[in-house]
Amino acid sequence: MPDGSPLLRVEHLRKVYASATGDVEAVADLSFTMDHGELVCIVGPSGCGKTTLLKCLAGLLRPTSGVVEMDGSPVTGPSPAMAVVFQEYGRSLYPWLTVRGNVELPLRHQKLSRAVRDRTVSDALEAVGLPHAARSHPWQLSGGMQQRVAIARAIAYRPEVLIMDEPFAAVDAQTRADLEDLVRELHLTRGISTVFVTHDIDESVYLGRRVLVLSHAPTRVREDLVIDLPPERDQLTTRALPRFTELRTRVYEQIQRAKRGPAEAGPAISVG
Amino acid sequence: MRKVLLGATGLLGFLVVWHLIPATGLVDPQYLPYPTDVAARLLQEFRDLAFWRRLRLTMTAWALGLALATLAAVVLGTAVGLVPFLRRATHTTVEFLRPVPSVALIPLAVLMFGLQLRAALVIVVYAAFWQVFVQVIYGVADVDTVARDTARSFGLTRRERLRYLVLPTALPYLMTGVRLAAAVALILAVTAEMVIGNPGLGRSIELSRSAGDAVGLYGLVVVTGLLGLLVNLVFRLVERRSLAWHQSVRSEELP
Amino acid sequence: MTARRPALRIAANLLFALGLPAVAVVLWGVWSARSDNRFLAGPLAVLDAFRRTWIGPAFVDDVLPSLLRLALGIAGSIVLGVAAGIAIGSLRRLRETLGPLLEFFRAIPPPVLIPVAMLLLGITGTMKVVVIMSGAIWPILLNTIDGVRATDSVMLETADSYRIPRWERLRFVVLPAAAPRIMTGVRQALSVALILMVISEMFASSSGLGYRIAYFQRNYLIAEMWSGILLLGLIGILLAVLFGLVERRVLRWYQGMKEITRA
Known part of the structure; x- marks a missing residue:
C-alpha cells in the first residue's frame, strides 16, 4: 500500500550509551522506512541492539542523533500512535489487575465513554481468543495466554503501529506457532502495521512482508528483504514452500556474515 | 561520591533548620536547645567517666538480654521447627503470645525483681525472643525436601542431618532474626531504664527530663540514636557475611 | 488427610x-493455688478482676481514649509514611540527600522521644499521638521507599509506553507494586505503636490503659494488674487479626501469585 508518505521513517539513527568505562555505541547509523499496513520483521544476531532500536522507535529512549518520524512528525516521547508488546509478559502485565483491568488501564485516560471503553476491551479480548479469561488475573494463565493479554492490551489502544519486542521468545514451540498465526491474522483482518523484532530467522520469514537484517553492534541495516510469499500463510504449507527455504537461507547467510565480519554499510538490496 | 556529598548536605541542612527554629523564636530554646549547645554537652559527657559507666550498664542489659533470647529461641525454635507435632500444638499459643507488647510485662517485672537489671532483662528477653524464634522456625522448615530425602537415603544420622542440612539452611534466617532482635533489644533496654528506673542511659534521660535539663536530654537522645545506628550497622554486616557463603537466594524481608 | x-x-x-x-x-x-508467691494471681481471680475493672465505665474512660490515640497514631503514620515514602522512593536526589538522616532517625529508640515530646508539646493527647507516630512511621516509610525503588523496570516502561498519566501511574502501578513491602512495614509499625501507646501513658498520664496498669502495680492490686496485662495482650491479638484481614484483602493477588509459583 505505498501511497507516497511513509508511516514510519528512521534516518541516520545513532544511539551511544555513556558509561563510566567509556561510551558504548549500540546503534551506529540506521535508516529505513515503513509504509502503512506493513508487517516488518527485524532480525539480527543476539546482542545487536535490537532492543535499543525498538525503544528509540517507541519513544522510550532518546536517540543520540538522527530522527524517528511518525506520519511526518518526529517522535520525542511515547506516542499514542504506538503500542509496545514486551518480551517479558510476566513483568509487563500488572499482577494486581485482572486481565480486563490490564487491557483497560491504558484506555482510562482517553476520553471514551464507559460503554465504548467496555466494548473496546471486550472486542480486543475476543480478537486474541480470551473473552472467557477477562476476570482472571494474569498469573492464573499460561505464558502464551499472558502474551495474548498483552497483545489485546496493545490492540485495544488502537495504535497505528504495533511494536513487538521478541514477544514469543519465552513460550514453547507449539504456543509460539499459535501466537504467530494470531499476529498474521490480526495483521490481515485489521490491517495493523506491525514492527516485529525477533532473533528467530524462520519466524521472521514466516511472519513478515519485509525482513530487515541488522548487523552486529554497532548496528546498521545489512539487508532489506522483501518476502514474496503469498499473504495467506499457514504453518505447514508455507514453511514447506521452496521459496520459504530460499528466503530463510538468504537471511541465515546474512546473519552469519553479520556475526563474523565487522559491519559494512550495506545499501538496501531487494531480492526479487 | 555524589551520594556522600548529598548525604552531607542533608545532614547539614537538618542542623541548620534545627538551629534556626530556636534562633527565630519559633520554639523557646528552653525546650529546643541549639545544636551547638547539645554538641558541646556531648563532648563534655564523653570525658565523663560516669557517662561511660551508664553506657556500659545499658549495653550489658542489651547484650545479656539478646544472648539469652537468642539461646532460648534457637533451642525452642529448632525443636518446634523440626517436629511437626510440636508445630501444630504450639501454633495458637505462639500466635497468642507474640503480639502481647513486652512493655505490658513491666509492672510484673518490677513486682518480681524490683528496680534491678533482672527486671529489665525480662522485658528485653521477651521482646527479642519472638524475633529470633519466628525466623528460626521459618529457617528450619525451609530445608529443601529433596535434600532432606537425599540425606535420609544416604543414612545420615540425626546429628549429621542437623549439622550439614538444617544448620546451613537456617543460619541466614537466624542472622536476620538476630539483627531484628538486636534493634528491638536496644529499644527495650533503654525503655526499661526509663520506666523501671534501673541505672543506665534510659534513667539519665528520664532524670534530665524531670530536672528540666533540655540540653542533656537532647544529647542523650542523640547518643541512643548513634548506639542504634552502630548496632544496625554491625548486625547488618554480620548478616551479610553469613549470607555470602550461603548459596540460597532469598528475599531480604521477613514474611 | x-x-x-x-x-x-x-x-x-x-x-x-x-x-x-x-x-x-x-x-x-494449679500453680497459683499452691504457690505462696503473692505476685501471682490465679486465672479465676484475674478473670474476675478483668470483669470488675474493664467492663463498665473504665472502658469508656481509660480503654477507649487509649485505643483512639492508637488508631490515630497508626493511621497518621500510614498516611505520612506512604506519602513521604513514595516521594523519597521516586526522587533519587531527595533519597540520597535524606538517606543518612533517615538512617539516624530510624535508629533512635522511639520511647526516648517521649520526654522530648513532653518538653515540646506538654502532657497532652496530641503529644501521645505524635509519640506513636514518631515511632511507627519509620518501618512504613523505609519499607515504602524500598518498595517503590524495587518496582519492576518493565512495568514502569509499560506504563510509559502507554502514556499512563502520573496519577494513574501512582494509583495503578507504583502503589500496588510497593504494597507487599508497605504491608510488611505496617505490620512492624503496629507493634511499635502499641508499645508507645502503653509507655507514653505509663510516663505521662493520669488516665489510659498504661497508666491504669502502672497504678495497679504501685498499689499492689495484683489481680487487677494481671487483668491489665491480659487486656493489652488481647488488644495486641486484635490488632494482629485485623491486620491479617486487611492484608489478605489488599494482597490477595500477591499471595495467589506466590502460591502458584511455589506449586
Missing part, C-alpha cells in the same frame, strides 16, 4: 489449636 471424615479432622484441628492453651491455663491455676 483428604480421605478422613471432615468431622474428625475438625476435632483434631480444634484439639491442636486449644490443647496447649488449655493445659497452660490449668497449670497456671
